[in-house]
Amino acid sequence: MKATAMRTFRAVVCATALAPLGVLAAGAELHLDRAPDRSGDTAALQHGAKLFINYCLNCHGASFMRYNRLRDIGLTEEQIKGSLLFTADKTGEPMRTALRREEAKRWFGAAPPDLSIIARARASEFGSGADWLYTYLRGFYRDESRPTGWNNSVFANVGMPHVLWELQGGRSFQVEQVRARSGKGPTGYEKVVATYDEEGRRTEKVEPLAGADHGEGARTDFGPARGGKLDQAEYDAAVADLVGFLVFMGEPVAGWRKQLGIYVLIALGVLAVLSYALKREYWKDVH
Numbered sequence: 199m200k201a202t203a204m205r206t207f208r209a210v211v212c213a214t215a216l217a218p219l220g221v222l223a224a225g226a227e228l229h230l231d232r233a234p235d236r237s238g239d240t241a242a243l244q245h246g247a248k249l250f251i252n253y254c255l256n257c258h259g260a261s262f263m264r265y266n267r268l269r270d271i272g273l274t275e276e277q278i279k280g281s282l283l284f285t286a287d288k289t290g291e292p293m294r295t296a297l298r299r300e301e302a303k304r305w306f307g308a309a310p311p312d313l314s315i316i317a318r319a320r321a322s323e324f325g326s327g328a329d330w331l332y333t334y335l336r337g338f339y340r341d342e343s344r345p346t347g348w349n350n351s352v353f354a355n356v357g358m359p360h361v362l363w364e365l366q367g368g369r370s371f372q373v374e375q376v377r378a379r380s381g382k383g384p385t386g387y388e389k390v391v392a393t394y395d396e397e398g399r400r401t402e403k404v405e406p407l408a409g410a411d412h413g414e415g416a417r418t419d420f421g422p423a424r425g426g427k428l429d430q431a432e433y434d435a436a437v438a439d440l441v442g443f444l445v446f447m448g449e450p451v452a453g454w455r456k457q458l459g460i461y462v463l464i465a466l467g468v469l470a471v472l473s474y475a476l477k478r479e480y481w482k483d484v485h
């Protein structure tokens with residue numbers, strides 16, 4: 199009797215402890231598009247820097263990034279001073295945002311985070327941080343129920359509007375979800391198709407599925423973009439450049455690290471010569 203009670207107790211404890219895991223596993227599947235690699239491509243990184251300064255610095259800062267580090271991607275001091283230095287007086291200053299934190303919170307419901315290391319922060323088992331950013335910046339759709347009029351396919355109910363809208367234009371969006379039927383009536387599964395048209399109006403279609411053997415999950419799909427300055431391929435390329443720059447920012451010491459490697463090798467070389475000289479000095483007396 200006691201053993202049975204113990205077993206029941208253990209089963210309950212285990213089930214309670216593991217229950218949240220089941221929920222997470224079912225809901226956390228995230229499809230990310232692969233970001234093209236722009237590292238070492240200075241023209242692309244310069245384009246990314248310009249996009250970042252023009253479109254992102256209004257709201258986000260990059261406080262680990264000093265303007266003069268733009269020299270690492272091939273820009274001259276004059277170019278930086280001439281057309282890129284918006285939120286500072288000297289090129290040695292960090293890229294601050296023009297927006298005040300309290301104001302941002304009031305307007306968007308959330309403060310725009312510092313983007314210095316966002317490319318590292320967003321890495322997960324579903325892909326690199328660059329993949330997440332590449333999908334996110336191409337994942338905005340109109341949703342009239344949101345305060346900004348925008349929503350995002352990988353960041354649900356995001357507080358950020360689609361700031362690259364003039365480049366991409368508007369698109370329709372569709373989420374197709376298979377889920378267990380809830381409420382009264384027969385148990386089983388249903389397919390829910392939610393469509394947002396180009397103005398962000400939502401329509402929903404629910405259709406019961408026959409049988410009891412369906413995996414739950416969601417699939418998303420975008421309609422073609424209209425009204426932007428760039429076509430789909432150009433927009434994707436521009437976002438890839440911007441993401442390349444965000445990745446570059448997140449590696450504040452990439453250049454220095456390589457230089458340090460060379461210094462270490464030189465120091466080791468000098469040390470080797472010295473040790474050899476010392477060895478000869480000692481052995482002179484032994485022979």
Ligand code: HEC
Pocket residue numbers: 249250253254255256257258302306308309310311313316320331334335355356357358359361362
């Ligand atoms: C009009 C202000 C505004 C502009 C301009 C803006 N953002 Fe945002 N951004 C926000 C806000 C507000 C959030 C916080 C959203 C939230 O938490 O719901 C955000 C969030 C983000 C996030 C998600 C951060 C996280 O939590 O992981 C990324 C990435 C991002 N922005 C990138 C960019 C990039 C790149 C640009 C330039 C193309 C940009 N943003 C321009 C307001 C802005």
